[in-house]
Amino acid sequence: xxxxxxxxxxxxxxxxxxxxxxxxxxxxxxxxxxxxxxxxxxxxxxxxxxxxxxxxxxxxxxxxxxxxxxxxxxxxxxxxxxxxxxxxxxxxxxxxxxxxxxxxxxxxxxxxxxxxxxxxxxxxxxxxxxxxxxxxxxxxxxxxxxxxxxxxxxx
Amino acid sequence: xxxxxxxxxxxxxxxxxxxxxxxxxxxxxxxxxxxxxxxxxxxxxxxxxxxxxxxxxxxxxxxxxxxxxxxxxxxxxxxxxxxxxxxxxxxxxxxxxxxxxxxxxxxxxxxxxxxxxxxxxxxxxxxxxxxxxxxxxxxxxxxxxxxxxxxxxxxxxxxxxxxxxxxxxxxxxxxxxxxxxxxxxxxxxxxxxxxxxxxxxxxxxxxxxxxxxxxxxxxxxxxxxxxxxxxxxxxxxxxxxxxxxxxxxxxxxxxxxxxxxxxxxxxxxxxxxxxxxxxxxxxxxxxxxxxxxxxxxxxxxxxxxxxxxxxxxxxxxxxxxxxxxxxxxxxxxxxxxxxxxxxxxxxxxxxxxxxxxxxxxxxxxxxxxxxxxxxxxxxxxxxxxxxxxxxxxxxxxxxxxxxxxxxxxxxxxxxxxxxxxxxxxxxxxxxxxxxxxxxxxxxxxxxxxxxxxxxxxxxxxxxxxxxxxxxxxxxxxxxxxxxxxxxxxxxxxxxxxxxxxxxxxxxxxxxxxxxxxxxxxxxxxxxxxxxxxxxxxxxxxxxxxxxxxxxxxxxxxxxxxxxxxxxxxxxxxxxxxxxxxxxxxxxxxxxxxxxxxxxxxxxxxxxxxxxxxxxxxxxxxxxxxxxxxxxxxxxxxxxxxxxxxxxxxxxxxxxxxxxxxxxxxxxxxxxxxxxxxxxxxxxxxxxxxxxxxxxxxxxxxxxxx
Numbered sequence: 001x002x003x004x005x006x007x008x009x010x011x012x013x014x015x016x017x018x019x020x021x022x023x024x025x026x027x028x029x030x031x032x033x034x035x036x037x038x039x040x041x042x043x044x045x046x047x048x049x050x051x052x053x054x055x056x057x058x059x060x061x062x063x064x065x066x067x068x069x070x071x072x073x074x075x076x077x078x079x080x081x082x083x084x085x086x087x088x089x090x091x092x093x094x095x096x097x098x099x100x101x102x103x104x105x106x107x108x109x110x111x112x113x114x115x116x117x118x119x120x121x122x123x124x125x126x127x128x129x130x131x132x133x134x135x136x137x138x139x140x141x142x143x144x145x146x147x148x149x150x151x152x153x154x155x
Numbered sequence: 156x157x158x159x160x161x162x163x164x165x166x167x168x169x170x171x172x173x174x175x176x177x178x179x180x181x182x183x184x185x186x187x188x189x190x191x192x193x194x195x196x197x198x199x200x201x202x203x204x205x206x207x208x209x210x211x212x213x214x215x216x217x218x219x220x221x222x223x224x225x226x227x228x229x230x231x232x233x234x235x236x237x238x239x240x241x242x243x244x245x246x247x248x249x250x251x252x253x254x255x256x257x258x259x260x261x262x263x264x265x266x267x268x269x270x271x272x273x274x275x276x277x278x279x280x281x282x283x284x285x286x287x288x289x290x291x292x293x294x295x296x297x298x299x300x301x302x303x304x305x306x307x308x309x310x311x312x313x314x315x316x317x318x319x320x321x322x323x324x325x326x327x328x329x330x331x332x333x334x335x336x337x338x339x340x341x342x343x344x345x346x347x348x349x350x351x352x353x354x355x356x357x358x359x360x361x362x363x364x365x366x367x368x369x370x371x372x373x374x375x376x377x378x379x380x381x382x383x384x385x386x387x388x389x390x391x392x393x394x395x396x397x398x399x400x401x402x403x404x405x406x407x408x409x410x411x412x413x414x415x416x417x418x419x420x421x422x423x424x425x426x427x428x429x430x431x432x433x434x435x436x437x438x439x440x441x442x443x444x445x446x447x448x449x450x451x452x453x454x455x456x457x458x459x460x461x462x463x464x465x466x467x468x469x470x471x472x473x474x475x476x477x478x479x480x481x482x483x484x485x486x487x488x489x490x491x492x493x494x495x496x497x498x499x500x501x502x503x504x505x506x507x508x509x510x511x512x513x514x515x516x517x518x519x520x521x522x523x524x525x526x527x528x529x530x531x532x533x534x535x536x537x538x539x540x541x542x543x544x545x546x547x548x549x550x551x552x553x554x555x556x557x558x559x560x561x562x563x564x565x566x567x568x569x570x571x572x573x574x575x576x577x578x579x580x581x582x583x584x585x586x587x588x589x590x591x592x593x594x595x596x597x598x599x600x601x602x603x604x605x606x607x608x609x610x611x612x613x614x615x616x617x618x619x620x621x622x623x624x625x626x627x628x629x630x631x632x633x634x635x636x637x638x639x640x641x642x643x644x645x646x647x648x649x650x651x652x653x654x655x656x657x658x659x660x661x662x663x664x665x666x667x668x669x670x671x672x673x674x675x676x677x678x679x680x681x682x683x684x685x686x687x688x689x690x691x692x693x694x695x696x697x698x699x700x701x702x703x704x705x706x707x708x709x710x711x712x713x714x715x716x717x718x719x720x721x722x723x724x725x726x727x728x729x730x731x732x733x734x735x736x737x738x739x740x741x742x743x744x745x746x747x748x749x750x751x752x753x754x755x756x757x758x759x760x761x762x763x764x765x766x767x768x769x770x771x772x773x774x775x776x777x778x779x780x781x782x783x784x785x786x787x788x789x790x791x792x793x794x795x796x797x798x799x800x801x802x803x804x805x806x807x808x809x810x811x812x813x814x815x816x817x818x819x820x821x822x823x824x825x826x827x828x829x830x831x832x833x834x835x836x837x838x839x840x841x842x843x844x845x846x847x848x849x850x851x852x853x854x855x856x857x858x859x860x
Contacts, residue, residue: 035193037323039405043783077172090164093752120795125792
């Protein structure tokens with residue numbers, strides 16, 4: 001058994017040590033907000049926050065997460081910070097096909113957690129591991145900027 | 156700004172941002188089997204023998220012998236086999252499918268199957284193809300005479316490469332039999348295309364097929380025809396196993412074996428007399444790959460755009476889409492237009508240099524105006540806003556000044572700026588809307604006075620759920636929250652045609668507006684009412700005749716001017732995009748945020764096409780750039796200064812003045828980018844993508860020279 005904290009809850013998984021975290025989250029825990037885009041760490045659709053850092057869950061082996069803390073979009077959308085980002089994304093209609101969006105939201109959180117007042121260039125750098133084929137990124141960058149302003153003190 | 160243009164919260168925002176939206180791979184059904192395709196690893200061969208291992212219980216092999224209906228996927232010409240018969244025509248052609256309750260054993264079985272091939276010599280180079288799938292020619296004026304009388308005839312060839320749609324969600328379908336029917340659901344753009352194809356493959360009556368669109372993670376054309384192929388294969392498997400079957404591609408499979416943009420080679424011969432362009436003789440060649448799929452219509456659009464936005468009275472355009480033993484190519488945002496617009500814009504640029512003027516000056520001299528004839532002897536019925544767009548671009552970028560300033564640079568870093576002007580014909584090409592699609596749309600008022608939109612067009616990220624609902628709510632004068640739309644289900648929605656060709660909002664949105672206006676007149680509070688509307692061609696249209704290739708290919712056009720500024724590092728041959736500016740006329744935006752998102756996303760996709768999206772096959776016919784590590788698309792840091800503006804130029808026959816929008820922003824990025832590279836490098840360039848390797852070749856050539 002592999003024990004870890006998933007979205008604030010202690011869980012135990014039957015996974016093998018070389019299973020991907022991505023697959024276990026989707027199949028064993030039915031957390032389908034974690035999306036599979038490429039399985040080689042290029043697209044960021046499967047991003048989760050692992051011990052406070054943004055990672056591609058397709059590149060994380062289950063054997064390495066004993067005792068870790070994992071947050072997916074399902075856990076994140078229960079937070080106050082999510083609410084601020086959600087509103088900002090809605091205000092600029094940053095969500096198009098939506099497939100990259102759970103990963104983008106977690107990347108947004110990590111940018112703001114590290115730096116509550118990022119510049120546009122820092123925001124772009126922070127989401128550069130998350131591909132989006134729909135938006136051209138402008139609206140997403142703008143949304144994160146709005147959330148930084150609106151969420152003063154939250155991050 | 157019009158009142159309707161004011162942005163509202165998107166209908167699908169909440170489901171998507173919270174991760175609750177269910178895409179095809181998120182669905183699990185009781186007893187569901189998983190399928191994987193076994194594909195040809197030869198580009199051209201006869202399949203001599205297939206040796207199968209013993210199958211565990213509950214596992215099936217599905218092939219051509221299981222196709223009860225016709226073993227051809229209904230697209231246009233119906234030549235794509237559902238599963239390969241005697242011959243395979245490209246690396247990746249599906250031969251059979253293995254399905255079973257667990258994926259690992261499915262994959263083991265696939266590895267144990269032995270196929271014996273009798274190899275044949277494949278045709279890989281489109282210029283050496285001896286099979287012409289489609290051939291269209293048209294002409295006006297007397298091109299032979301102006302060529303004979305010309306002072307000079309300039310000849311040049313331009314090339315464009317594959318472009319991969321690279322939607323974030325790969326292709327996927329679930330099929331399940333029930334009550335003597337077959338339901339197919341998945342990631343797709345055109346439910347009724349899938350419906351027709353699956354009925355033919357299973358040999359079922361149309362009523363026995365149901366197609367449901369799941370939330371779709373992007374399409375860009377890649378989910379126009381391809382899902383019909385996968386749906387036929389999956390439905391045949393589900394019928395054989397009598398269980399639900401799910402097939403979701405991994406990224407490599409998706410990149411190597413699904414359709415992509417047609418590579419092209421275009422040759423332009425331009426006659427010049429007394430310093431004036433007197434005629435163009437244009438040859439367009441598209442690589443269709445192994446099967447015809449959508450190539451006839453892609454080629455038609457490419458040919459209609461071959462002379463760009465210019466008044467060319469003596470014109471001859473000949474076009475061929477040819478067969479090669481490579482992956483079949485198909486629909487991609489722009490649909491043939493990005494290829495020929497690249498060629499004509501570069502040709503004008505090179506001509507201008509030869510005539511000793513700047514390209515913008517030459518382009519301005521020949522660009523069309525309202526009332527002018529189109530390439531196919533139709534008419535530009537409405538205002539052509541190119542002059543004010545050029546003025547605005549110049550204000551934003553200081554284009555004319557920079558262009559001069561960047562000539563004859565030396566030193567390590569060299570800048571360049573380029574400009575393109577272009578249109579996108581709004582709606583389905585030619586008489587397709589009137590003769591083939593015949594769109595029908597409905598709205599239903601429920602007893603509780605909520606209103607449901609019933610149409611077969613799908614929201615694949617472009618915001619259709621929101622814009623359709625806005626049109627209906629505003630026309631009825633009721634709250635936006637009172638109007639809703641579910642994903643299309645062919646059991647519930649009429650056939651309002653495919654989600655393609657920048658037609659959904661202009662054509663189907665127009666039907667919904669009419670339906671809403673009618674419902675408003677007949678509104679009965681507390682009662683259920685249904686209103687249905689059918690497509691009628693606007694009466695000003697000069698009917699298009701495909702045989703003669705004459706008439707209005709489109710009722711109207713969306714227009715744009717792009718400028719791109721670059722800085723080339725001549726030591727490393729890398730290029731930075733300093734700025735990209737696009738002015739777009741899409742009629743009246745139905746939602747400004749949504750339109751801006753479409754323009755920015757499409758423009759960046761076009762810059763990717765121009766600068767970095769390099770894909771090609773090797774001498775065995777295998778596509779090697781089959782991952783997002785090897786096929787690079789733009790990230791958030793690649794074009795930080797991307798600016799898009801909308802001008803107000805209402806289309807009198809569109810809903811609220813709207814016209815086509817989705818494809819426009821991709822069409823002109825490539826020539827603007829390559830023109831900028833020419834300005835920086837001081838050389839004539841003629842290919843896209845134009846990558847750092849190409850820059851290095853130019854720089855080294857210059858050094859040696």
